[in-house]
Amino acid sequence: AALADLLMHVGRVAHERGDLQAxxxxxxxALAAYRAAGLGEALPAAELLRRLGVVCRERGDYASALERYQQAWAILERTGGTGEDEAARLLRSHGLLCSWQGDFTQAL
Incomplete structure (x- = not known):
């Protein structure tokens, strides 16, 4: 899990620098490393899926963004994390995706 954590932080730095590909x-x-460590259903994996969705959204790939958000939500539901901060961040990301697509009703 330490490698996955490191890769996630490196990805966050790349995102802050605007390098969406990196x-x-x-x-x-990082997600592959979490899965290899048996943590593919843990909250950090859900957070990575959300972050991947954000990158997809920023690249204009709305279908992939929605897919990542749905995968993340499924993990939160299975782990009982739907009342946590992760759920709030995920719902916010989903709302932003809907608003970027002009679906303001769904964004709410």
Whole structure:
């Protein structure tokens, strides 16, 4: 899990620098590392999926963003994390995606 955590932080730095390609690559590697460590259903994996969704949204790939958000939500539901901060961040990200698509009703 330490490698996954490191890759996630490297991805966050890449995102802050505006390098979406590197961000997506590092987040994808971090998610694979969490899964390899048996943590693919843990809250950090859900957070990575949300972050991958944000990158997809910023790249204009709304369908992939929605898919990542749905995968993240499924993990939160299975782990009982739907009342946590992770759920709030995920719902906010989903709302932003809907508003970017002009679906303001769904954004609420």
């Amino acid at each position: 961000t997506q690559a590092r987040f994808g590697e």
